[in-house]
Amino acid sequence: MTLNIGMVGTGWFAKVHADLLVGMKEVKLLAVCGTGKDKAEEMARHYAAKGYGDVAEMLDAHKLDAVYICVPPGVHGAIERTLIRRGIPFFVEKPLGVSTEIPASLLQDIEESGLLTSVGYHFRYQENVKRLQELLKGDKIGMVVGQWMGSMPEAAWWRDQERSGGQFIEQTTHIVDLLRYLAGDVTEVYAMFGSRVMHEKRSGVSVADVGTVSLKLASGIVASISNTCVLPGEVGKVGLSFYNDRGLLDWNPQRLLEVRDGNSTEYASSGNPYVSESEAFLHAVRTGDRSGILSDYADAYKTLKVTCAALESARKEVPVKL
Ligand SMILES: NC(=O)c1ccc[n+]([C@@H]2O[C@H](COP(=O)([O-])OP(=O)(O)OC[C@H]3O[C@@H](n4cnc5c(N)ncnc54)[C@H](O)[C@@H]3O)[C@@H](O)[C@H]2O)c1
Structure with a gap:
């Protein structure tokens, strides 16, 4: 049909x-x-x-x-x-x-x-995320650290807080969503955002250009996700890393690195998510x-709630419970 x-x-x-x-x-x-x-x-x-x-x-x-x-x-x-x-x-x-x-x-x-x-x-559909999900089975996660470090996209709406929501809501949402997908729901966030560079470089910039967010998960896992859009185009770092008593699982869109139990293995990304x-x-x-x-609307709404709570936390300068 x-x-x-x-x-x-x-x-x-x-x-x-x-x-x-x-x-x-x-x-x-x-x-x-x-x-x-x-x-x-x-x-x-x-x-x-x-x-x-x-x-x-x-x-x-x-x-x-x-x-x-x-x-x-x-x-x-x-x-x-x-x-x-x-x-x-x-x-x-x-x-x-x-x-x-x-x-x-x-x-x-x-x-x-x-x-x-x-x-x-x-990213949920990516082969190396499926592998990561398998590797995490049976693991007790200690903590998770993620980031979206990049440059500012060209679209005029992106730099406008009202139209994009800012980097954490617009872009870093991918990393928050992966955290939720792989480690469970978030119960509290404490965010600090700053405007360091981009408002002096381009007109109409009302979004923060640096930020770091501490997150507490229902399981007790503690996570931290940072982002910036001040970098020049040629350099960047996007990923999520899991730390525990067996070692490290370090994911980025290109590959997954497993450094655990004395062995190191790299899994390349394949397929088109x-x-x-x-x-x-x-x-x-x-x-x-x-x-x-x-990811359906109901699930994605939970990710939106976390990223919007981070914005609220940064504005009010207090931790926000979900
Ligand atoms: N999943 C990913 O990897 C990924 C990558 C890039 C963009 N995106 C998302 O896709 C969305 C669009 O981003 P983009 O890069 O294509 O932006 P863009 O600026 O290139 O395009 C946005 C388009 O929306 C149109 N538009 C605006 N208001 C409209 C309306 N009321 N009705 C119909 N069309 C309207 C604009 O005319 C424009 O053509 C964003 O939410 C962005 O986060 C996702």
Whole structure:
């Protein structure tokens, strides 16, 4: 059965997903929706699809089996609401929003309707994360340290606190989500954010450019996740490391390093997690079997709660319980 797909968003990641979708069997990208019809038509032409400047108009014109949402974090709300009302399953890129209010009300509607959703926490689908999950089985984790150290993305919305939520909510959310996925739920955060460099280098920067967050987990595990976007483009460090009495499990998107019990082993990353997450979502749309979806709206909402609590903690200068 061929699935008819719609795309909301005409930017970088909408195109990444669209390129993968058009390469899949029995999947057809029928329509693209952007902030304006012209922009949407320009992208749609490339995929032999139709372009729209309004989601409802796109949904009126086509019988879509699912929709992908790839828009900046501050835009979420009306798009999802329209899809929920029409009962159309959606895949949405992380994060779910810039605060918890709108996603909380969307989640309520999603749960009441039982709508199928999936969220783009792609690291969960990575082969070396599956290996890490296996290696952690039976381990008593001591502590976990993670980071997203990089440069500031070019998109103007990204440096605007209101539109992106800031680096911890927008980007480092991937690391917080992996922490939750592999080590369990977070019960308390204490964050310190700072603005050191970027507001002097670029105009319109209202996001913090350095931050460090201490996290307490329900299991008693203590974790720390730091981020910065002050680095020049050519250097960066993204990852999550697990420490215990057997040694170290050090993950980054390229490889997993196991240094335990006197041995050192490296596992390279293989496969494309963006393909795997889409395949799991589309399989669920086709068959109703949701077991391959590793992050749905309800789960991603828990990650959003942690990152938003970190922002609250940094603003109030106090620890925040979840
Ligand atoms: N999972 C990942 O690895 C990954 C990587 C990159 C981006 N992302 C996420 O994807 C999302 C989009 O990022 P991007 O890099 O594509 O940004 P972008 O700036 O390149 O594109 C955003 C697009 O959204 C469109 N848009 C804004 N408001 C809209 C609306 N109301 N209706 C329809 N379209 C609207 C804009 O016109 C633009 O085309 C972000 O949430 C980002 O975090 C995820």
